[in-house]
Amino acid sequence: MSVSQNNELLGKTKEELRELCVSLGEPAYRGEQIYRALYAERKFDLEQVTNLPAALRERLSHGAGIRLPEVKKRFQSVDGAIRYLFELGPNEKDKTRAASVEAVFMPSEGRQTICASTQAGCAVNCQFCLTAQLGLIRNLSPGEILAQILIALEENKDTLVPHTNIVFMGQGEPLLNYDAVLTACRILQDPNGVGIPAKRVTISTSGIVPGIERLATESERPKLAISLNASNDAQRDALMPINRKYPLAALLGACRKYPLRSWEFLMFEYVMLGGINDTLADAKRVVKLLAGLKCKVNLIPWNPGDLPYRESSEEAIAEFQELLIDRGIVTFVRRSRGRDVMAACGQLALLNDTPIEKSSSNLITL
Ligand code: SF4
Numbered sequence: 001m002s003v004s005q006n007n008e009l010l011g012k013t014k015e016e017l018r019e020l021c022v023s024l025g026e027p028a029y030r031g032e033q034i035y036r037a038l039y040a041e042r043k044f045d046l047e048q049v050t051n052l053p054a055a056l057r058e059r060l061s062h063g064a065g066i067r068l069p070e071v072k073k074r075f076q077s078v079d080g081a082i083r084y085l086f087e088l089g090p091n092e093k094d095k096t097r098a099a100s101v102e103a104v105f106m107p108s109e110g111r112q113t114i115c116a117s118t119q120a121g122c123a124v125n126c127q128f129c130l131t132a133q134l135g136l137i138r139n140l141s142p143g144e145i146l147a148q149i150l151i152a153l154e155e156n157k158d159t160l161v162p163h164t165n166i167v168f169m170g171q172g173e174p175l176l177n178y179d180a181v182l183t184a185c186r187i188l189q190d191p192n193g194v195g196i197p198a199k200r201v202t203i204s205t206s207g208i209v210p211g212i213e214r215l216a217t218e219s220e221r222p223k224l225a226i227s228l229n230a231s232n233d234a235q236r237d238a239l240m241p242i243n244r245k246y247p248l249a250a251l252l253g254a255c256r257k258y259p260l261r262s263w264e265f266l267m268f269e270y271v272m273l274g275g276i277n278d279t280l281a282d283a284k285r286v287v288k289l290l291a292g293l294k295c296k297v298n299l300i301p302w303n304p305g306d307l308p309y310r311e312s313s314e315e316a317i318a319e320f321q322e323l324l325i326d327r328g329i330v331t332f333v334r335r336s337r338g339r340d341v342m343a344a345c346g347q348l349a350l351l352n353d354t355p356i357e358k359s360s361s362n363l364i365t366l
Contacts, residue, residue: 039190041101124176
């Protein structure tokens with residue numbers, strides 16, 4: 001039997017690759033060899049997979065393939081972060097059109113963190129986020145999600161340190177592309193796949209309650225972060241229109257039912273917007289909202305973009321953090337990487353130049 005056209009190997013699970021090999025009259029373990037080559041060894045050319053018989057490589061090359069996104073541009077930040085601009089081709093099989101997405105590679109002491117996109121653009125329309133201005137262009141396939149990570153790892157392989165963190169905080173709302181994201185996560189977390197433990201993979205959601213409830217039922221799942229960003233419904237409705245569909249009571253209700261593993265905390269992200277959500281009254285309301293939850297909070301100084309907001313003062317951030325810590329909530333200030341190349345949180349909008357000033361405050365704590 002021949003391989004059907006447009007049979008993309010990257011993104012296929014172990015079972016799918018086994019089935020593909022069996023359909024070609026090959027032993028199933030050949031599928032596992034391809035799986036290992038793709039994800040553990042990052043071999044992106046079938047000719048490099050030399051433990052496959054040459055005849056099978058030849059047959060696979062007629063129809064199946066490993067089609068990596070093109071790296072259209074790399075933006076190097078003064079702080080070491082690299083923003084990748086990827087061009088994704090159209091996928092005839094899935095009838096999807098070409099699109100561009102971004103990922104960010106952030107090296108730091110003892111680990112590297114890769115922030116990857118799960119959709120091209122985003123439909124959620126958070127008012128403080130530049131990605132929202134793109135609207136939703138399309139969902140990414142598991143292969144397109146994994147490719148961002150594999151390419152960033154491969155390009156930086158000479159300087160990699162043992163630990164890699166993956167955060168799905170790039171373009172898109174991961175829980176609105178649930179199946180593809182979870183497939184990618186399973187391959188990431190598989191010791192025979194990319195081999196990144198669940199403790200080091202995080203999905204960040206704007207608060208898609210049915211997605212959180214579904215994730216709660218998964219036996220293999222990454223960690224969960226929730227983008228909170230407001231201390232009451234009126235504020236959140238204005239900043240994150242998704243709150244009108246899933247208001248705080250529903251969101252925090254789903255969080256309270258979420259079955260945390262012994263080592264796990266829910267992470268609440270809170271973008272600090274000057275004069276909007278950064279007062280001590282806000283901090284007190286956040287403490288009430290999170291009461292009883294096993295959680296941590298990341299305060300994220302807003303990263304400037306062409307939007308009608310301003311950064312919170314250092315004093316406001318420090319006082320907010322202090323109040324939460326005083327009330328028993330572990331709270332960090334997460335300063336984004338790569339601000340100068342539009343690689344920081346909320347800045348991913350396919351920009352081709354670097355329109356903002358370089359900031360000396362880009363210290364890191366991802
Ligand atoms: S913050 Fe995330 S969910 Fe909200 S618009 Fe931006 S990419 Fe979408």
